[in-house]
Amino acid sequence: MGLLAAKPRSPYRLAGQAYSARVGRGVRGRFDFAIAAVVAILVGMGLMTLYSAVMGLPGKEALFATQLRWVAVCAAMMFFVYLIDYHVYSAAAYSIFAVNALLLALTLLVGQEVKGASRWLGIGSFTFQPSELSKITLVLALAHYFANTPRVSGYRLVDLLPPLGITLVPTVLILLEPDLGTAVLHLAIFAAICLFVGVRKKSLVGAFVSGVLALPVLWFFVFHDYQRARILTLFNPEADPLGTGYHIRQSLIAVGSGKMFGKGFLDGSQTKLQFLPETHTDFIFSVVAEEWGFLGCLIVLALFFTLVIWGVNVAASSKDRFGSIAAFGLVSILFWHVIINVGMVLNLLPVVGVILPFFSYGRTSVFVMLCVVTMLLNINGRRYVFE
Amino acid sequence: MTGFLIAIIIGFVVLLSRLWYLQVIQGDALEAKSVRQQIREIRIPAARGIIYDRRHRILAENRPSYNVFYHPEMLPADERVPFLQAMCEELGVDFEVARRRLETGHNRQPIKIKADIDRAEVARIKTQAMAYGPKYPLDIEVETTRVYPPDVVAGHVLGYTDEIDQDRLDLPRYADYRPGDLVGKTGVEEGYEEYLAGVYGRHRVEVNARGAAIRELEVEKGLPGRDLVLNIDADLMKAAAEAMEGRAGAIVAIDPRNGAVRAALSTPGFAPDLFSSPISRETWQGLLNDPKKPLANKFLRGMYPPGSTFKVVTALAALENGVMTPWDVAYCQGWWKFGGRRFRCHNEKGHGFVNLQYGIVHSCDVYFYRMAYQVGIDTIAEMANRLGLGVPVGIDIVGEKTGLVPTRAWKKRVHNVEWYPGDTLSAGIGQGSVLTTPLQMAVAYAAIANGGTVFAPRVVNYVEDPYGEPLQMQDPVVMRQLNFKERNIRAVQDALAGVVNDWGGTGKRAKMKKVRVAGKTGTAQVRNMKARTHWSLLPYEARDHAWFVGYAPAEDPELVVSVIAEHSGHGGVYAAPVVKAVLERYFETRDMPDARDVDEPATTVAAAH
Numbered sequence: 002m003g004l005l006a007a008k009p010r011s012p013y014r015l016a017g018q019a020y021s022a023r024v025g026r027g028v029r030g031r032f033d034f035a036i037a038a039v040v041a042i043l044v045g046m047g048l049m050t051l052y053s054a055v056m057g058l059p060g061k062e063a064l065f066a067t068q069l070r071w072v073a074v075c076a077a078m079m080f081f082v083y084l085i086d087y088h089v090y091s092a093a094a095y096s097i098f099a100v101n102a103l104l105l106a107l108t109l110l111v112g113q114e115v116k117g118a119s120r121w122l123g124i125g126s127f128t129f130q131p132s133e134l135s136k137i138t139l140v141l142a143l144a145h146y147f148a149n150t151p152r153v154s155g156y157r158l159v160d161l162l163p164p165l166g167i168t169l170v171p172t173v174l175i176l177l178e179p180d181l182g183t184a185v186l187h188l189a190i191f192a193a194i195c196l197f198v199g200v201r202k203k204s205l206v207g208a209f210v211s212g213v214l215a216l217p218v219l220w221f222f223v224f225h226d227y228q229r230a231r232i233l234t235l236f237n238p239e240a241d242p243l244g245t246g247y248h249i250r251q252s253l254i255a256v257g258s259g260k261m262f263g264k265g266f267l268d269g270s271q272t273k274l275q276f277l278p279e280t281h282t283d284f285i286f287s288v289v290a291e292e293w294g295f296l297g298c299l300i301v302l303a304l305f306f307t308l309v310i311w312g313v314n315v316a317a318s319s320k321d322r323f324g325s326i327a328a329f330g331l332v333s334i335l336f337w338h339v340i341i342n343v344g345m346v347l348n349l350l351p352v353v354g355v356i357l358p359f360f361s362y363g364r365t366s367v368f369v370m371l372c373v374v375t376m377l378l379n380i381n382g383r384r385y386v387f388e
Numbered sequence: 389m390t391g392f393l394i395a396i397i398i399g400f401v402v403l404l405s406r407l408w409y410l411q412v413i414q415g416d417a418l419e420a421k422s423v424r425q426q427i428r429e430i431r432i433p434a435a436r437g438i439i440y441d442r443r444h445r446i447l448a449e450n451r452p453s454y455n456v457f458y459h460p461e462m463l464p465a466d467e468r469v470p471f472l473q474a475m476c477e478e479l480g481v482d483f484e485v486a487r488r489r490l491e492t493g494h495n496r497q498p499i500k501i502k503a504d505i506d507r508a509e510v511a512r513i514k515t516q517a518m519a520y521g522p523k524y525p526l527d528i529e530v531e532t533t534r535v536y537p538p539d540v541v542a543g544h545v546l547g548y549t550d551e552i553d554q555d556r557l558d559l560p561r562y563a564d565y566r567p568g569d570l571v572g573k574t575g576v577e578e579g580y581e582e583y584l585a586g587v588y589g590r591h592r593v594e595v596n597a598r599g600a601a602i603r604e605l606e607v608e609k610g611l612p613g614r615d616l617v618l619n620i621d622a623d624l625m626k627a628a629a630e631a632m633e634g635r636a637g638a639i640v641a642i643d644p645r646n647g648a649v650r651a652a653l654s655t656p657g658f659a660p661d662l663f664s665s666p667i668s669r670e671t672w673q674g675l676l677n678d679p680k681k682p683l684a685n686k687f688l689r690g691m692y693p694p695g696s697t698f699k700v701v702t703a704l705a706a707l708e709n710g711v712m713t714p715w716d717v718a719y720c721q722g723w724w725k726f727g728g729r730r731f732r733c734h735n736e737k738g739h740g741f742v743n744l745q746y747g748i749v750h751s752c753d754v755y756f757y758r759m760a761y762q763v764g765i766d767t768i769a770e771m772a773n774r775l776g777l778g779v780p781v782g783i784d785i786v787g788e789k790t791g792l793v794p795t796r797a798w799k800k801r802v803h804n805v806e807w808y809p810g811d812t813l814s815a816g817i818g819q820g821s822v823l824t825t826p827l828q829m830a831v832a833y834a835a836i837a838n839g840g841t842v843f844a845p846r847v848v849n850y851v852e853d854p855y856g857e858p859l860q861m862q863d864p865v866v867m868r869q870l871n872f873k874e875r876n877i878r879a880v881q882d883a884l885a886g887v888v889n890d891w892g893g894t895g896k897r898a899k900m901k902k903v904r905v906a907g908k909t910g911t912a913q914v915r916n917m918k919a920r921t922h923w924s925l926l927p928y929e930a931r932d933h934a935w936f937v938g939y940a941p942a943e944d945p946e947l948v949v950s951v952i953a954e955h956s957g958h959g960g961v962y963a964a965p966v967v968k969a970v971l972e973r974y975f976e977t978r979d980m981p982d983a984r985d986v987d988e989p990a991t992t993v994a995a996a997h
Contacts, residue, residue: 197392254425257410257418270426295411299404306400313396317389340399347406 031382032083036311040359040374043304044072046289047360053267054280054288055362064281064362075368079375087379091323094138094145098167101138104131105174118178132183133365135171137372139187140194140330142167147198148323155201158208164191181228182353186337193333197316198326232351248284249348251277256290256347263294281362283354286346305339305358308374312336315381324380331373338370426594431566433531434586437613439546439576441622442650442849444983446537448546448577453504453533456513460490460499462525471525476501479509484669500551504533531570540622541629541657544685545649545785545847547575564588574685576616576847579785583851586613614859615852619648623980627973628653631966636680637934637953638687638826640845641970644834644945646864647843649783651949651970652827654686679928680954689789691823692952695910695959696751696894697935698772698818700836700880703744703756705771706763707876714744714879720754727810731757734911748883749893751909753817760816765807768816769795774870775832775842777824782844782867791828794821819913830950833937836884837906837945839877840870856984884908885942888964898938898964903975906945907938907967909959931955936963940971947974 051068055061090097104122108131112119121128146164168191176184200208220229234249255271264270269291271277280288290298312332319325335358342357344350356363358370410418439448456479460468472490476483479502489499505513510528517524534549536542552571556562561581565571572578572585589610621641628639632655641651658675675683684690706712722738723730733739733753739746747755760768773779778793792798794815796807814820824832827845835842844865850858884906887895894909912933934956939948949967956962 253410254418254422256407257414258422260411260415260419271422276422276425290407290411295407298407298411302400302403302407306396309396310393313389313392336396336399340403343403344406347403347410349402349406 031384033311033378033381036308036374036378036381039304039307039311040371043301043308043359046301046304047285047357048072049266050285050288050292050360051281051362053269053292054272054285056267058281061281067364068362068367071364071367072371075371078368079371082372082375083379083382085379086383087324087327087376090141090376091145091148091327094141098138098142101131101135102170102174105135105171108132109174109177112178118180120178120180128364129368130363130365132171132175132178132180133363133369135175135183136186136190136334137331137369137376139168139171139190140327140334143191143194144323144327144330147194147326148321151322152199155199156195156204157201158204161195161200161204161208164195176223179225179228180354181224182341182355185353186334186341186355189337189341190330190333193337194326194330197329228351228353231353235348235351248278248352252284252287252346253348255287259291259294259297261295263290263292263297266292268292283342283352283356283361284346285360285362286343286357289360290346302339302343305335309336309339312377315377318384319380320384324383328377328380331377334373335370431569432589432591432610433570434588434610435532435612436534436549436570436586437580437584438615439584440615440617440983441540441620441625442618442648443621443980444617445622447540447542447618447620447622448534448536450532451535452530454510454528455500455531456502456505456509457527457529458486458490458499458501459525459527472501475526479505482669503531537622540625541653541655542620542622542625543575543657544654544687545575545620545652547572547577547579547785549573549577574787575785576618580616580848580851583614583616587611615856617849617852617858618847619643619650619849620652620847621650621974621977623973623977624651624970625653627651627970628966629655629657631969632951632953635953635956635962636686637951637956637963638690639949639951639966639970640687640827640830641947641949641974642830642834642843642845644837644843644939644948647831647834647845648849648864649845649847650947650974652687652847654684654688654690656680656682658682685787686952686954687826688783688785688787689825690952691789691791691825692933692935692954693820693822693912693914694777694818694824694829695912695933695935696753696818697829697833697908697910697937697959698777698822698824699748699751699756699816700884700908701772701775701777701818701832702760702763702768702816703748703880703883704775704836704872704876705768706759707744707879708771708872709763709767711763711767712744712759714876717741717743718747718755718758720752722754724754724757724813726757726761726813727808729810731810731813744879745883745886748880748908749886749890751887751894756816757813760812761809763816765812765815766795768812769793772822772832774868775835776867777828777832781828781831782865783827783847784844785847788827789825791825792821792823818910826950826952829935829937830948833908833939833950834945834948835868835870836877836880837939837948839881840872841866842868842870881906881942884939888938889942894960895936895938895964897960898936898968898971900940900968900972900975903940903971904942905938905940905968905971906942907936907964909964910935910937911957911959914955928955932957934959934962936960936967938964938967938971940975946978947971 048069052065055064108119108122113121113123113128115121120130120132122131143164146167150160152160168187172184172187175187251271255269255277258264258271269288271291272280272288277284277287289301309332312328312335316325316328316332319328338355338358341350341353341355345352345355356366435450438446441447458472458475463471468490469487472486473483476486481502486499486501513526513528517526549570550573552562552565552569556571557565562571572581577584587610590608592606594605624641628641628651632639632653635655637655639651639653640649642649707714720733720739720742722736723732731753734751739750739752739754742752742755746752769778772793778791780788780790794811799805799807799811811820815822831842831845844867846862846865850861853859885904887893887908888898888905895907898905898907912935914932915930932955934953935951936959937948937950939945949970951963951966953962953966
């Protein structure tokens with residue numbers, strides 16, 4: 002804990018406490034500019050990479066401008082997300098969760114179908130993905146539940162059933178869309194939070210065993226054929242170079258051909274010649290790898306690493322239980338996204354639709370990822386604010 | 389908390405190690421893969437050389453053809469055959485042929501499913517491709533195809549062009565060829581492939597994932613093929629085809645002064661563009677089973693008993709070896725009983741006293757039985773070989789057959805039987821085991837006509853350079869000088885002129901008004917008949933072959949014409965008129981100007997306006 006223990010860093014911060022009586026006042030001084038800068042750099046690099054990925058792709062060039070405008074809009078919205086005390090989120094956690102569950106159900110009923118999956122909900126010309134928002138609402142709901150049911154000697158398996166129920170509501174709805182990646186991500190978030198709040202050793206073993214036993218059931222009864230194919234491709238990408246393995250084979254060629262220093266900005270031939278599909282969404286990291294090489298990847302991953310470590314620090318040093326659990330849940334969203342997305346691009350994990358935060362194109366995901374970071378800043382900023 | 393930290397660090401370290409492995413350790417290999425899939429080499433076919441006849445009239449030229457190629461690798465394995473079937477039905481081509489190509493072809497190699505589609509079909513396929521998207525497995529490529537003037541049936545001498553087959557690809561001569569390239573097959577197209585083919589150009593282009601060319605990296609220009617000017621005369625080809633209308637057989641016309649092949653025809657012919665597109669199994673079987681064998685090159689590869697046309701060989705063997713003189717006489721009573729067997733003359737009543745002139749003019753068999761018996765088979769065979777029978781004549785297109793002139797040693801070797809004197813009698817009149825090709829008979833008679841020089845027949849006159857001048861003029865190729873005694877060769881020549889011009893000569897149907905024709909008939913028995921039967925009562929396969937080999941003018945020969953009409957009957961009746969028709973056309977058109985000299989002023993005028 003010592004490593005993560007936060008110390009007051011400046012007299013200015015201490016002075017800020019005097020204004021903390023009213024919402025929003027006290028947190029201004031505690032805004033972590035360094036982390037905001039890290040996020041800004043990541044967003045900037047993400048925009049550059051997106052520019053490179055969509056330039057020259059007929060019909061996709063406009064996506065860059067859309068993303069740029071949307072980032073600006075979201076940044077403005079984040080102002081409010083930051084100013085509202087996170088305890089307000091705690092109080093509204095279940096309501097937000099319920100609304101989101103309704104939206105997910107609605108998506109299944111009237112959602113827009115793209116490539117055989119209905120993931121988008123449209124209001125007029127504005128579309129968004131409730132499944133992306135769902136990650137945050139889940140974290141808030143779980144944090145709210147665990148914060149109010151503390152167990153000193155750790156949670157038993159029985160205690161975990163209600164939060165598991167909470168988790169399964171969006172998970173199942175998303176699995177029906179179908180969107181395996183996001184569903185798995187929900188379970189991963191749940192698992193991370195459970196580990197964080199502490200589970201008894203026996204229960205942990207029991208949970209692990211039941212998880213392993215559930216795998217064959219998932220494989221044979223829940224997974225679609227294409228999902229099984231993707232998982233099999235992981236082990237043998239050359240099996241069908243023009244079919245299932247095509248994405249991953251081209252992705253590996255793109256990553257590998259970047260070598261140490263990369264081919265240079267806008268010079269990634271795999272991307273430019275369209276060998277690599279989906280470069281602006283799920284496979285955007287391969288554009289980074291191709292154009293900026295190992296060094297570029299190292300920098301991007303170092304920035305994400307910084308962000309995650311800082312987030313864990315926020316969780317460890319939050320002044321209350323909700324803030325702590327919520328912070329950990331939020332940082333787990335970031336962590337899982339990076340690990341699963343990059344792991345998928347590098348063929349360490351099966352190809353599932355999980356975006357790379359701040360890089361991939363997508364309005365909902367940009368909003369959600371900025372929310373995650375802003376809420377972390379929110380929790381971090383209110384560490385010393387006592388009302 | 390430390391546990392989480394360690395987990396996070398492990399997660400990132402795993403990602404970085406994988407990146408290090410891919411980008412630094414495997415980097416070069418993956419970069420090579422990346423480059424390889426971005427560069428495509430496109431070969432640009434060179435325009436094949438044009439083939440002209442002796443007067444620069446086109447015998448084979450090129451035109452663009454839109455060919456449909458099928459790229460099976462664009463589809464998942466289980467959809468390849470159904471798609472191909474649907475497309476074959478739509479394009480109206482034989483699905484079985486295409487499927488065989490799919491099964492035998494290499495996986496990555498596009499398959500030509502239809503050649504030379506029309507504009508409407510091009511438009512339809514392009515529309516479908518646009519609707520289907522980038523992975524449409526049909527593709528149209530512009531290639532050239534041969535076009536032939538419809539009035540000259542020269543398929544057998546010209547050969548044809550077709551996609552190269554595996555047997556040829558294995559040969560060092562075709563080392564630069566790739567599957568799917570066009571190559572000349574048989575005839576001039578194959579014999580002069582190295583000149584006609586030209587050199588393929590190469591484009592190296594960068595392609596995107598859809599295979600569309602993005603930019604050109606490198607261009608290597610190709611060279612068009614050389615044009616050929618043949619010795620073949622289109623007029624004579626036409627005359628020969630008209631005269632042979634409806635008959636199976638072959639005609640060869642050779643200039644005895646230099647061995648130039650003026651006409652070479654095998655009938656029935658086939659449309660020369662038959663092989664431009666894949667042909668169905670039924671068509672192919674139909675051609676193979678046709679009793680008249682349209683695919684066989686009869687003038688080059690058809691081996692027939694020469695019959696009485698061979699008698700001059702026996703005569704020259706006897707005269708040159710001093711066995712007989714032209715004035716020696718034999719008595720013909722209609723047969724000669726030899727070795728307990730009656731050898732019949734075609735004239736049952738007998739010719740009476742017969743000398744060389746009379747023997748050849750009336751084609752008396754008994755006279756030549758006696759002559760052959762006195763000379764002996766090996767001397768006859770030697771003379772035949774010197775004249776070009778039973779040996780390769782050295783023509784400049786591939787695939788000639790050597791025929792067969794039997795000797796004692798041959799019979800012993802092949803049949804392991806002693807030579808009987810009776811065999812000599814049959815061989816002496818061109819029956820028995822003797823087999824010759826129409827081309828060989830033309831070469832032999834050319835040597836007799838010119839007084840004893842055996843020329844290698846030449847189909848191609850010269851290869852043109854790009855300016856229309858001869859790249860290399862080919863001198864006549866002299867195979868042998870036979871050095872006949874003037875008296876002997878003159879006697880034979882006079883007798884041959886008598887065949888056509890003397891009263892009662894067997895070749896009188898070849899007689900022309902203004903020019904004196906010489907020649908010899910032949911009626912080759914296909915089966916050994918016990919009794920004489922009129923040909924019309926026999927089945928087609930059993931009827932005699934009709935031969936006539938003639939030349940004109942008799943005193944100073946310019947053209948030798950050798951004709952065989954399969955299963956037609958008597959040579960003097962059915963083959964002689966064909967020779968006459970060709971010779972007549974020759975003398976009508978002999979002094980015609982070169983087509984280029986006629987055309988050029990006209991094009992100049994047109995260009996000036």
